[in-house]
Amino acid sequence: MMDASLQEAEKIVHGSVKRGYEHALALCEQVLSEAASTPERYLARDLREAIFSRLGQFEQALDEVAEMIALESKQPHPYFRRARLLLRMGDEAGAVADFTKVIELDDGYFEEVALFLRAVANLEIDKAQSMRDAMLLEDGFSFFARSKRLGLRELSKEQLLEMAKD
Missing domain, CATH: 1.25.40 (Serine Threonine Protein Phosphatase 5, Tetratricopeptide repeat)
Incomplete structure (x- = not known):
């Protein structure tokens, strides 16, 4: 389930699916709440950072990168x-x-x-x-x-x- 959620979120972020960023954020949050493995958590944070950056929400993007650094310093x-x-x-x-x-x-x-x-x-x-x-x-x-x-x-x-x- 987590792999499918992240794949769908990636397609949204990278433009091959026409759903909104809110849906991608929800998919990433689902992955994070399900105690995903480190690679899955990292990818979810990476996707969230990309969304927040595109929306101009730089403080939130920085928060996501801080989590990425905590996972892969x-x-x-x-x-x-x-x-x-x-x-x-x-x-x-x-x-x-x-x-x-x-x-x-x-x-x-x-x-x-x-x-x-x-x-x-x-x-x-x-x-x-x-x-x-x-x-x-x-x-x-x-x-x-x-x-x-x-x-x-x-x-x-x-x-x-x-x-x-x-």
């Missing part, structure tokens, strides 16, 4: 999610700390993106560190960055270096 993924939320909310220092944690825990999956987004966060805190991070990226690297200051936009390594010079 040695994995980079929940720190990456929290860092992106913090960057979007304007907490650049918190984002830098979490992107640093991602880089420390990562096996290579998040490496360049975490480094890039840490450089974006550091534009507000430490432009010299932002430049050092950006210099480690491959030439031509680009990614969509979303921050309170920048909004959502695609930035290249080269644009990031220019912004760090200012």
